[in-house]
Amino acid sequence: MTADHGSPPLGGRYELVSLLATGGMGQVWRARDTLLDRPVAVKVLRSEFAGDATFVARFRAEARHTAVLAHRNIAALHDYGEVPAGEAGPEHLAYLVMELVEGESLSDVLAREGRLGVQQTLDVLQQTAAALAAAHAAGVVHRDVKPGNVLVGADGVVKITDFGIAWSASSVPLTQTGQVVGTAHYLSPEQAAGEKAGPASDVYALGMIGYECLAGRRAFEGENSVQIALRQVRDTPDPLPDDVPENVRRLIGRALQKHPADRFPDGGAFRDAVADVLAGRMLAPPPAGGGTRSFAAVPGTGDVPPRPRGLTRVLVPVAALLAGAGLAVAGVEVLGAPAAPAPRAAAPEPVEPAAVLLVADEYLGRPVGEVEAELGGLGLGVERVPQETAARAPGTVTALTPAGSVPVGTRVSVTYAVAPAAVPGPGRPAPPPAGPAPALSEVAATAPAAGDGGADGADAGLAEQPASGPANANGNRSGNGNANGHRNGNGNANAGGGANGNARKAGG
DSSP states (O other), rough: OOTTTTSSSBBEEEEEEEEHHHSEEEHHHHHHHHTTTTHHHHHEGGGGGTTTTHHHHHHHHHHHHHHHHTTBOOEEEEEEEETTTTTSSSEEEEEEEEEOOEEEHHHHHHHSSSSOOOHHHHHHHHHHHHHHHHHHHHHHOOOOOOOEEEEEESSSEEOOOTTTOEEEETSOOOOTTOOOSGGGEEEEEEETOOOOHHHHHHHHHHHHHHHHHHHSSSSSSSSSSHHHHHHHOOOOOOOTTTOOOOHHHHHHHHHOOOGEEESSSHHHHHHHHHHHHHHTTTOOOOOOTSSSSSOOOOTTSOOOOOOOSOOOOOOSSHHHHHHHOOOOOOOOOOOOOOOSSOOOOOOOOOOOOOEEEEEEGGTSSSHHHHHHHHHTTTTTTEEEEEESSSSSOBBBEEEEESOOOEEOOEEEEEEEEEOOOOOOTTTOOOOOOOOOOSSSOOOOOOSSSTTOOTTTTTOOOOOOOSSOOOOEEEOSSSSSOOEEOOOOOOEEEETTTTTEEEOOOOOO
């Protein structure tokens, strides 16, 4: 069953009126609750995902996550329902019933206005941070904070929505280790590296929203999601416009620190920092040098101590950097020198192998051959894994593991769709399994090791002959050897002139 205007009310209660938006997993409809006679928003799992167990599980998780969150800045959940396949149509159907926010998304506001003023931006950040504070206090990390998920009501109240890929300490993991989830323009560096998201990851995304509101553009752009995610890890955003006050710069600068420990730890701390800015209390400057995630220290380029947090990921071939610097480490001992040891250059720290960043969503739905060629060009091995499914077009990619920061040379498993095997009809036996075609004729030749019969010659071959007449088979083992015989007769086989053998044509 595909949800549509004019369809029977969902659950016998919710009447779809008009389509509001289409997201990654579902369609959002303006609807009417016929029982309570009130307008509501209904999010319906998209029909193409109805047969995918992972998407259905994420949809249920969104209902659970939203249900435990009660806050004025979080769109409230009213109901959840599922319609089993066959009850109202051929497809499994799942839907969420939520509070209808009369207004527009922040993404629509930015598309229309281009750039927001400082006071309006701080108001949006404070209300959104308050929503995240409630979620983080309940143990829920949103993981996909972006302007499209921030709703600005006509009354000025801001509400956050779409907990479809949220993570909760009490929930079953719905993503594989190393899988990258989220939207690249607002993805935290640790998420881009395939690490686990935490409350500080939502803070980074909200900082990216603040930057976009104040600058009138996104902090990072690129030709695709992979390039943008890489820039989240290694690049520093351009400075904010000159008319942005210093205290607001500090607010955004701390939220956009590459290392989670250098940011505001959670939504509550971000909300309180916005309150300090509005009250005129100066914030501490963000840590210097925190605008990019550092690579391993290179001896001879400055005694910069390594960060102790273990979050460094080398995403470019640092071997080339080391070679270009012309570095060498050696111990020098001078004969006849005083007993004091000569100074030695510090040994370089071990450097992680070069890696590439894989965003799984970039490859899903694409032809498997195309994906295999692209991954091979990145220096990765590929193992194809077929998966019988009717939910995807045959030959298209359904999953890719591992994802995130993947060392060059890693073998990546690419799962692709194959059409399910046809079920035999009643009274019709299933076809026998396919096997190798039987040989129509066979010639066997044996020869002792003595003489000139070496192993470097061609082996005896197979030949097919007509049903009548002589059957000849010729082959060389170490020069000349032939076998001639009628269909039921015997012949001699010579290998190198000194080896006798028998050849028999299989009867048929």
